[in-house]
Amino acid sequence: MSQVEFLRDVARGAPESGIVELVNHARGRADLIPLWVGEGDLPTPDFITRAASEALAAGETFYTWQRGIPELREALARYYARQFGGAFKAEEFIVSTSGMHAIQMAIDAVAGHGDEIVYLSPAWPNFAASAELAGVKPVPVTLERSGNGWTCDVEKIRAAVSGSTKAIFINSPSNPTGWTADRATLKSILDVAREKGVWLIADEIYSRFYYGGARAPSFIDVMEPDDRIIFVNSFSKNWSMTGWRIGWLRTHPSLQQVFENLVQYSVSGVPAFLQRGAVAALDHGDAFVDEQVQRARAARDIVCDRLLATGRVKLAAPEGAFYAFFSIDGVADTRQAALDLVDSCGVGLAPGSAFGAGGDGSFRLCFHRRLDHVEEAAGRIADWIRKI
Numbered sequence: 001m002s003q004v005e006f007l008r009d010v011a012r013g014a015p016e017s018g019i020v021e022l023v024n025h026a027r028g029r030a031d032l033i034p035l036w037v038g039e040g041d042l043p044t045p046d047f048i049t050r051a052a053s054e055a056l057a058a059g060e061t062f063y064t065w066q067r068g069i070p071e072l073r074e075a076l077a078r079y080y081a082r083q084f085g086g087a088f089k090a091e092e093f094i095v096s097t098s099g100m101h102a103i104q105m106a107i108d109a110v111a112g113h114g115d116e117i118v119y120l121s122p123a124w125p126n127f128a129a130s131a132e133l134a135g136v137k138p139v140p141v142t143l144e145r146s147g148n149g150w151t152c153d154v155e156k157i158r159a160a161v162s163g164s165t166k167a168i169f170i171n172s173p174s175n176p177t178g179w180t181a182d183r184a185t186l187k188s189i190l191d192v193a194r195e196k197g198v199w200l201i202a203d204e205i206y207s208r209f210y211y212g213g214a215r216a217p218s219f220i221d222v223m224e225p226d227d228r229i230i231f232v233n234s235f236s237k238n239w240s241m242t243g244w245r246i247g248w249l250r251t252h253p254s255l256q257q258v259f260e261n262l263v264q265y266s267v268s269g270v271p272a273f274l275q276r277g278a279v280a281a282l283d284h285g286d287a288f289v290d291e292q293v294q295r296a297r298a299a300r301d302i303v304c305d306r307l308l309a310t311g312r313v314k315l316a317a318p319e320g321a322f323y324a325f326f327s328i329d330g331v332a333d334t335r336q337a338a339l340d341l342v343d344s345c346g347v348g349l350a351p352g353s354a355f356g357a358g359g360d361g362s363f364r365l366c367f368h369r370r371l372d373h374v375e376e377a378a379g380r381i382a383d384w385i386r387k388i
Contacts, residue, residue, distance in 0.1 A: 010133055017125065018335065018354030026342045033369075033377040036338075036350040038124075038175060038323070039242040040292065040368040044277075047284050048239060052277030064272040066260045068095025068248070072275045075282040076248060082286070083207075084220050091253040094260070095275060097267045099205055099234030099247040104130050105262045106230045106249065110199045111136045111166040117201075118160045119169040120152060122176055122325070122352065122359035127169060127203075139165070142358035143179055149316035150179035154188040161192065167199035168192070173206040173216050176355050176364040177325045178318020180216050187222040190229075200229040206321040208238050208289050209368075211297055216320050226252070237322075238289045239281040246274050292368070296322045299367040299374040306378035310385045322368035325352065327361050328385055334363055345380040 004012055019036050026032050067073065073090035080088040096102040103126070111117055113135030119127060121140035128138035141160050143150045157168060170189060172181040181189070193200045202219045210216035219229055234247035251259060263269060300317060303324050307313040315326035331337050334351040341347050352362030365381075367374050 010135065014133060015125070015129055019350045021335075022338055022342065022348060022350065025339060026348055029342070029346060031346040032342070032348055033346060033373050033380070034348040035365045035367065035369070035377055036348040038366055039236065040240055040322075041370060041373070042240045042292075044240050044244070045285070045288055048241065048277045048280045051280035052273050055273035055276035060272040060276065062272070064269050064275070066263045066269050067256060068093065068270065069272055069275045069279075072279050072282075075279045076250075079282045080220075080250070083215055084218065089253065091256055092250050094249045094251065094256065094263065095270050095278075096232075096247045096249060096263065097270050098245040099203070099232055099236060100126055100130070101245075101267065102232035102234070102247045102249045103127060103201070103203065104134070105259060105266065106201045106232055107131055107134050107136060107167075108262060109230070109255075109258060110201070114164065115166045116162060116164045117167045117169055118157060118165055120157075120171065120174065120179075121357040122174075122355035122362070123171060124175045125354055125356060127171075128356060136166075137164070140357040143174075143177060145358070147314075147316065149319065150174070150177045152179065152181060152185055152189075154185065154192060157189060158192045158196075161196045161198060165196065165198050167201050169201045169203065170219075171203040171205075173210060173318075173320025175206065175321055176323045176350070176352070176359070178321045178323055180210060180212070180318075180320035183217045183221055186217055186219050190219060190222055190227065193228070198228075200227070202229055202231045203233075204231060205234050205237055209293055209296055209322050210320040211293075211300070211317075212319060228252075230255075235278050235281055238292070239285050240288075240292070241277075241281065244274055244277065246270055246278055295371065296368050299369065299371055300324070302371065302374050303365060303367045303378050306375075306382050307385075310382050312385055322366060324365040324367060325359075325362055326365070327352075327363070330388070332361055334361060338363065341381065341384060345384050347377045347380050347384075349381075 076093040077088040131138040231250035236242040312329040350364040352359035
C-alpha cells in the first residue's frame, strides 16, 4: 500500500527533475559524453583538497561556527575586495552548505506562505521548486529571445510585482541561457525593487564565467550600502567543488544573527575541514579559475561554430556561464529528442522543458569540459541534426 497520499500536498507535488530522468535513462552507457549537468569534468585541485585533508587529519571534526569559521569569512572579504575593489568585512558573509542552501535561507528570510517571488525564466528549476516547498509562489518573467541572444524587459518585471511580492530573484549570468545583465539593466531592476519596496536575491554564482571581461556586472556595482539585497553564491563552479556542498551569502551586517539562526535550524553549521579547503580556494585559486574560464570560452566557440554550421540551429553565443541554450528547426519535443540523442549518438543534453517558462523547444548543453570531448560531442550532435 502506498503511503504517498498521507504526505503534505507540497511534498507530493515537488517536481521530478527533467535532467535526472535523462541521467537515469543513460546509466551504464560506456561511450556517453554527458553534457546535461551543470559542472565541469575536472576534480577539485590538489591545493584545495590538501587543505581540507590536513584539517581533517588535525581533528577539525567538531561543531564549529554557525556563521562560518572566521578564517573563511575573512577570506571571502579579501576575495570580494580583489573582485570589486573597496573594502568588505567578514561580518557581511555567512557560510552555507551549498548555493542551494543559501537560496533556501534567502527565501525563508523574506517570504512565506501566500507570498510571491518574481524571477527570470528560463531558469535553473531548483529555485522555483524550493520556493514552492516554502509555500511561496514563484512568478516567472520570461527573457526575450532574438537572433542576438537573450534580453530582459525590466518593465515586465515591474508589471509582475504585485502586492504579494516579497522579492525579485535575479540569476546573472544565467543558467541556462547565458544571459548576462549589464550595469544599466541591473540599475533598472534595482530601481524597481526600491520603488516597490521588495528584496532582491542576487544569484551571481557564474560571475567569473563571463566572456566580456574579468567578471560579470554585479548589483554591487550599482547598489547603495542599505539596499535590501541578499547575494547567494557557491564554491561549486569556480573551483570544481560541486560535490563539496559549500557556499555563502553576502548580506547587510545587521542580518548576521538572523542568518546564523537559519543555519542553526537547518544544518547546524558547515564542517570545519571543508571550510579550510574553501579558504585555500579563495586565497590561492584565482589562476585556476582564470584557466577554467579560458577553456570554457574555447569550448563555447567550438559548440557554437559546429552547431550553427548545420544551418538548422538557433543559438547565440552566451555572454556568461558555461551553457549553450539552443533550438533545432523541426524539433519541438526536446524531452524525447534528448532521449533519442542518448540512444543514437551517446550525447547527454538537458531538455529545455526542465527549465520552465520559455524553455520549451530548446536544449541545454554544458560545455565546461575538456575540448576534445566538446569537439566530439558537437560533431555527433551536428551529424544527428543532419539526419533527422
